[in-house]
Amino acid sequence: MYYLKNKLEIEAIRAGGKILAKILDKLVSMVAPGLSTADLEAVMLEMLDEAGGRAAFKNFYMGSDIYFPSAICASINDEVVHGSTIPGRILKEGDIIDLDIGMEWPIKKEMREKLGFPSNPHSELGGFYTDMCRTVAVGRISKEAEQLLLVTQKCLDLGIAELKPGATLNDIGTVIENYAQRFAYGVVRDFVGHGVGYFTHEEPDIFHYAIKPKSPENITLQEGMVICIEPMINMGTHRVKIAENGYAVLTADGSLSAHFEHTILVTKNGPDILTLA
Numbered sequence: 001m002y003y004l005k006n007k008l009e010i011e012a013i014r015a016g017g018k019i020l021a022k023i024l025d026k027l028v029s030m031v032a033p034g035l036s037t038a039d040l041e042a043v044m045l046e047m048l049d050e051a052g053g054r055a056a057f058k059n060f061y062m063g064s065d066i067y068f069p070s071a072i073c074a075s076i077n078d079e080v081v082h083g084s085t086i087p088g089r090i091l092k093e094g095d096i097i098d099l100d101i102g103m104e105w106p107i108k109k110e111m112r113e114k115l116g117f118p119s120n121p122h123s124e125l126g127g128f129y130t131d132m133c134r135t136v137a138v139g140r141i142s143k144e145a146e147q148l149l150l151v152t153q154k155c156l157d158l159g160i161a162e163l164k165p166g167a168t169l170n171d172i173g174t175v176i177e178n179y180a181q182r183f184a185y186g187v188v189r190d191f192v193g194h195g196v197g198y199f200t201h202e203e204p205d206i207f208h209y210a211i212k213p214k215s216p217e218n219i220t221l222q223e224g225m226v227i228c229i230e231p232m233i234n235m236g237t238h239r240v241k242i243a244e245n246g247y248a249v250l251t252a253d254g255s256l257s258a259h260f261e262h263t264i265l266v267t268k269n270g271p272d273i274l275t276l277a
Contacts, residue, residue, distance in 0.1 A: 002195050002203045004224035009128065010265060010274075012117040013197050013226060016053065016105035017130040017263055017274035023047045024132055025277055027072070027099050031091065033139045037074045038088030040099070044071045048103060052111050056102030056129055056200045066246045073100035073133075080232050080240050080249040080257040081191055093139035096149065098259040100133035100230075102200055122198040129196050131228050132275040133261035145256055148235050151183050152258035155231040159208070160264055163221060163271035170218045173207040176231050186238030187231065188257070191249065196263055197226040208232070221266050226274070230261030 005013065026047065027040050048055055048071065055071035062068055068082065075083035075098045076091070083098075091097060104127035106112050112119060112126060119126035135149055155176045162171045180187050193206030204219055208231040211218055234240075236255030243250050251257050265272040 002219075002225065003198055004222060005197050005226050006224070008116075008118050009197065010224075010226070013128045013130060013263070014274045015115070015117070016103060016128055017132075018277055019051045019053065019105060020101060020103045020130045020132055021275050021277035023051075023103075024099060024101055024134060027101070028134060028136050031097060031136050031138055033091055033093040035091045036088035037072075037085035037091070040074060041070050041072055041085035044101065051105060052108050053103045053105035054107050054125065054127065056104050056131065060200065062247050064246060068247060071101070074098070075100070075248070075257070075259065077256055078251045078254050079243075080188055080234065080251055081259060083248045084245075091138045094141050095138035096135055096141060096145050096256060096258065097138060098133055098135035100259065100261065102129060102131040104129050120198055129198070129200050130263045130275055131196050131200070131261060132263060133230055133259050135258040135260060144235065147183070148185070148233065148256055148258045151180065151185060152231060152233040153260050155179055155208070155233060156229060156260040156262065159229040159231065160262065160271045160273065163264055163266050165221055165223050165266060165268055167221050168213070168218050169204065169207055169221075170211050170213055172229065174210040177209040180231070180233050186234040186236060188234060188238055188240060190240050191232060193228045193230045193261070195226065196228050223266055223268050225266040226263060227266070228261055228263050230259060232257060232259045
C-alpha cells in the first residue's frame with residue numbers, strides 16, 4: 001500500500017524539507033580533515049532541537065535487537081550506508097563521507113497549530129518525515145573518487161527527471177542503471193529508495209536498477225506521491241556485506257561507494273524536490 005499526500009500535508013513536508021536541507025548544508029560545510037563525526041552528530045541534534053524536529057534515524061530499529069545509535073548515517077569510503085557517527089571517527093584527507101539525515105517535523109502540537117499544518121495520523125508526535133543525503137570529499141580526493149561522486153549525483157538527477165504521472169518505477173531504475181554502467185560502476189541492489197512522509201520508510205520501494213516491466217512491483221507513479229530516490233553506487237561490484245557491528249553496510253570488494261538522495265513530490269508537471277533550502 002502506498003499513500004498519496006494532500007495539499008496541507010505536502011506543504012508541511014516541504015517546510016520540513018527546507019529545514020533539513022539547511023541542516024545538511026551546515027554539516028557539509030563542517031567536513032574537513034581532522035573533524036570527528038561526533039561533532040557532526042552534536043550539531044545535527046542541536047539544530048533539530050532548535051527547529052522543533054526529531055531525528056528519524058536515531059534509535060531506529062534495525063532488526064535482531066539492534067537499534068541505530070546516531071541521528072546521522074555517516075558512511076565513509078567503502079561504507080555504503082548506515083555508518084554511524086557514534087563513537088566518533090576522525091576524518092582523513094582523501095576520504096569521502098556520505099551524510100544521510102532524516103527528520104520528523106514539527107513534533108509539537110503548538111507549532112503545527114501556529115503554522116496551520118495538520119497532524120500526521122500515523123505518528124504519535126504528529127510530525128511528517130523527510131530524508132536526504134549527500135556524499136562529500138574530505139579535503140582533496142583522488143580523481144577516481146571525484147568521478148564517482150559526480151556520476152552518483154548525476155544518477156540521482158536522471159532518476160528525478162523521470163518523475164511524472166504515468167511514468168513507472170522501471171523508468172527510474174533503468175535510467176540510473178544505464179548511466180552508472182557506462183562507468184563500470186555497480187548499482188547497489190540490496191538497498192533501495194522508498195516512499196516517505198507519514199513514516200520514515202513507506203511503500204513503494206524505489207529501485208535504482210531495471211526491473212521487469214510486467215513485474216507487479218513496477219507501479220505507475222501518481223500525482224501526490226512523495227518518494228525518496230537515493231542511488232548508492234559502488235566503484236566496483238554492486239554486492240555488499242554487513243559490518244561486524246551488525247548495521248553498517250560495506251562494499252563486498254572494499255571499493256568506494258557514494259550515495260545521494262532527495263525527497264521528491266510527483267506532480268502533474270513533473271518532479272518537485274522538497275528537500276531544498
